Amino acid sequence: MDAESLLLSLELASGSGQGLSPDRRASLLTSLTLVKRDYRYDRVLFWGRILGLVADYYIAQGLSEDQLAPRKTLYSLNCMEWSLLPPATEDMLLQTSVVKGRFMGDPSHEYEHTELQKMSEGEKVFEEEVVVQIKEETRLVSVIDQIDKAVAVIPRGALFKTPFGPIHVNRTFEGLSLSEAKKLSSYFHFREPVELKNKTLLEKADLDPSLDFMDSLEHDIPKGSWSIQMERGNALVVLRSLLWPGLTFFHAPRTKSYGSIYVGTGEKNIDLPFML
């Protein structure tokens, strides 16, 4: 959700119970403005909160002019002092995929993981148990990256591709119509398209190249990994990810207000097929 319209967005997203206490809100409003100034971001998004056992991580993201360019992620424990997280790499994903359980809330906390590694001494090849230490900060980075790639959502038409390539916020976006708002196909993954390139020409024929340059949600696997609800009559659409429970996306049809927030434990729900 946009840092500038944080209060309205929080109110809209409150149906899932994910809120912020008044002192957090006030401090976020203050500190995110400063973040925007200091880091020279075009836009600052309040990304959400990862619940730790001892403390919570508050996450914000800075966007540059090109909306789909790699984002900078910051975290804070007290909503005032923000620290920049390193960009996620493949290695980190691989490394942290072995860590399970809850976050502690201490960035310097080290998870210990024992794994078998093949050691070779001369001709002998034997396996040895090696204790690998994984910092929680690394895990935080990779989890945020995973969530962003899997379930960051944006309504169709909110961004548009300029002829020169960069993707900008669409100022003429007037919100989705009611009938569109009920369909998953009018929501896109807020990331570089992956599936789009694999589509056949026939499927691409109806797409508007200036708007449909991202993957839509409707082909997500497994089918049914989203819960889409109309709340308050039809005044509010709420999308909840079932794959990453805690991610809530809201959009008030026919208005510009939309956004998403993640409040959760930072764990993927791999039991999804059993639960549907």
Added chain:
Amino acid sequence: MEDLESLKQEKENQEPGEAGRPWEEIAASSQDPESALSEPLESEQWPETGPQPRSSLPQSPLSRSSTPLDDLTGPGASSPPSPPQEDSSTPSTLALAGQELATPWQSDKTTVNVNPKAGTPRSHHLEQSSDKGESTAPQTCQSEGNTFQQSQQTKRLLYGPEDMSDNNSEQKELRFNVFQEEDSNSNYDLDHAEPGVSEVAPSLLEIAIQSAKAYLLKTSSKSGLNLYDHLSDMLTKVLDERPENAVDIIESISQDVKMAHFRKKLDTLQNENEMLPIYEIAEKQKALFLHGNLEGADQELEDEIAENSLPNVMESAFYFEQAGVGLGTDETYRVFLALKQLTDTHPIQRCRFWGKILGLEMNYIVAEVEFREGEDEEDIEDEDVTEERDDGDSEADENDEEELPRTFYKTPQPIPKEESRTGANKYVYFVCNEPGGPWVKLPSVTPAQIVIARKIKKFFTGHLETPIVSYPPFPGNESNYLRAQIARISAGTHVSPLGFYQFGEEEGEEEEEVEGRRDSFEENPDFEGIQVIDLVESLSNWVHHVQHILSQGRCNWFNPTQKSEEEEEEEDEEKEEEKGEEPDYMEQEVGPPLLTPISEDLDIQNIPPWTTRRSSNLIPQYAIAVLRSNLWPGAYAFSNGKKFENFYIGWGHKYSPDNYTPPALPPVYQEYPSGAEITEMDDPSVEEEQAFKAIQEKAAALPVEEMEETEEDEDEEDYDQE
């Protein structure tokens, strides 16, 4: 397109004929395209009707008549197709236009005669112009007037019905015709001898023009107009009125033309007002806001009780907001009103906002309720129904044939559910999907449902009737599963500060006291509060005030063997063998007693089950203690030292760091051990039979009695072996 082509063909057919005609006729036909829209009508009729009057009439100078005709026929011709809503009126005007157009080549005078008729139903200027014509006409052509009028009438008879029936299709044709004519118009003007050049071979240009025109003819979804008709109307108006400096006032002309369309809808179909859900829910919630005023004034007595039972939702919502949980202010207030509605309409002694369970399509708002004494009979009826059903099943089994061995397997004795107001059924739960929606009472929970619910993990859909498809099969639908989850969550996460509740002394004695366990508690009147800092720092200052649910699925131990002792001993033994594997059979299963501190809760694989927090580090003196369950994500509790509240919002699932694994399949029932009863002896061989015969023969020599005895013995043996 077929229409178009056929029209073209018609035209082409006509043209050779026209070419052969005198100059005047061509001139007349060249005007048709301008008047345009009635063209197909005419073109079909020409061969039959055209020649007759023409031959009878003297040729008159047409060059003069052409200019007034333009003015007169123009508006008439272009107006019919423009408003599609005008259906009822168009046929007549079309017919009239047709008549009108049929006339021009005959003479000046005939047009004058026709015009008054044609003009009357239409706009003012037509009449005016026709009046002008009339003033000159009567003297000059009285004689021909009569004959023409006759032919006119016959024509009308001919045309009328056709026009009516063809109306719809013609309107379309007309539009396309217009394009072609405009195209060809220029040709006519330039070169009369080659009228159809452009039509014979449709060029790319023509197609482009046609598509452009098709675009112009696109009807707006808002006003029902199209740009083409609008432009032609405007030009008509300009040509009619011939204003000075038309270009300057073109905007206002445009506006005037649009205003002229302001007319009644002739549609008989009425648009039914759409009932948008947003209005529906607003209507429902309006009832919430009105309810208080109406009821409150009437029954003071009722209100006193209701007020007592109604929780202060807003106050606890305020504290939860400090903790960063909650539904948002207005939503909470709506829930508050919905709870008021609930307490006003039911005999409720105590009510609490339990929380909200998220679903796939809709959510559940849950209210925890305690009825007043003796006012919850519905429960009992429910129980009877279920029990009867169970009996019916078992009876049906017993009626099987008696000869064959019946199944030894007996379904494990069902553990009865707890009475209402005790154990897991201590409270009654009402749910609704949205504040303002109807409250639905959830059925009471059975131990079997809890036991199974522990083994499955399902999303709620938001519809209470949804069947739960799972392994192991869940006895009931979503309402039962919801109720079971509520029971589990309540038992796990409802906590209060130490000392807030104490055991009721009198009641404790009445209840079966087993190992100091007590089932009831009451508020401690002398509770003095706990420092918030203590609540945050020590988990032992929080206690459970809801009974632990045993793995049996009940809060109070039910001994499944008690009944069986009364029955025959054999069965008892069998059961012991069967149940011997279960460790909780012999001993009574005991869980932590009521008011146990949560510091004794079990860890979840090195993860502490609770997280405590102070709501604000900046202003510690007014902060509250916030408790968050890690076992049931979404369960919160707060306490400011004196007050406390519990709240759950989430998917209704328990947390486990490991993946959900479906329970293992039940053990395969072992086959009967192959023993003496199963195996048979080989068939008696010949030697054996011969030996037997020999014995028999020997026996025959012996007295008869002995032989009989031996036979009987053998029979018995055989029988036993079976």
